Amino acid sequence: MSLAHQIINHAKQAYPNESCGLIVNDAYIPCDNVADDPSETFRISPDAWQPADAVVHSHPQGQRYLSGADRQAQHKMRCDWWLAFFADQWRVLQYRYAPLLRGRTFDYGKRDCYSLVEDAYMLCGIKLMEYKRKGEAQEIADNAFIVNFPKSGFYPVELIDMQPGDVILTSIRGNANHASIYLGDEQVLHHPYGGLSRREGFCDVWHKTMHSVWRHKEWRPDMMTAIANDLEAQTIWQS
Template identity: 40%
Template sequence: MIEKLILDHAATCYPAESCGFVIATEKGRHYMPCINIADRPTEYFEISPDDWLRAHTAGEVVALVHSHPDGLPVLSECDRAGQKRTSIDWWLVCDGKVYKFNNVPPLIGREFEHGVLDCLTLLRDAYHLSGINLPDYSREDEWWKKGQDLYLDLLGPNGFYQVTEAQPGDVILICLGSEKANHAAIYCGDQQVLHHCSQRLSKRDVYSGFWLNYTHSIWRHKEWQQYGFMAICNDMAASSN
């Protein structure tokens, strides 16, 4: 029901961007449409301070909603910067569908915590922003020394297939002090990867030397779209500004 109201509102506002909130109350969730007060509403949206106050007075703000008329189903650089400021989920209307993006931490500059913010978390969050949701699983420290092969267990059954040449958005598995693939990086093109190593901040690195020499395999998702990598770039740009 909420999604239908959101889609109807976006259709009514077209070609301008729609905007609103999902509010949670004791009676359940409902959609609160707002007026886009932006100077150029066909290019971006702006919600008035009065509507922000009205939303927070009505209940718990669960998500901010806006549309991308004739645009792409991923958050823009400005969207990701806005999501970071608001610290809530953002829902996006595009092509007659509602896409829901969790408020994941910025992909660059994360503190490492195994099982919470690690290379698998970075992979899952990057793909989530790209429109592909991957399952999570509990993982012990040094699971690769205990007979487990968690990355291969994750990728094959969840839509990935192995390739020989890396393209932006592909997952590169790397062996760090092990014969098993125990580290993942996302290829960014131009011999760059995005990854998160133990005891380091997540960052971009040159894909050469050690990382290249100890590459295990390269994987691509069957539903990957080029705009998915744009979502990752938008996040990195929002984090650096």
């Protein structure tokens, strides 16, 4: 039986409470949920805990995205999380480990503006194309954003049609050299060169340097829940 089927069977047995478990060496280890309110959250007993490749739990009420509390715990544990949830049927999604979206230190090619977009979309259930990073100057010269965005499933939209979740490309000179996610209400999420990733106002400077706006073909408005859950986490951990 596949890991997904084992996880789903455990989630069904625990319903309407949350199930929980661990993946260790490609094996699923079900655990008891010892939380005070197991219908709302989960806790694995210290006696059952062991180093794991992934932490597993369920959202029996159908929430398909990691909550803010989930993201805080995942960042603290620094491992993948698998989530079983019930919508029209039981499903299992895998969320690889990524630092919280705010408060990241800058490391070009590892933690930068594209990495932030990639990780935010991963939390929404969209896997973007991975491509070899060549350094900032070369990527700008190659017009890498414009070349690679269509290959990753993005298509351009008019500024007047911009919606939360769209990616804004900006340019100080020449080709597009920076990406940010539009959050709505004149707010963007981005990782500036040399600084910490952050949310800030979509001010006049942004408007003056805008290059283009892009939307992913798999994007749905409810996916903003995943990004909002991360941003509303109580503690911002620096990676």
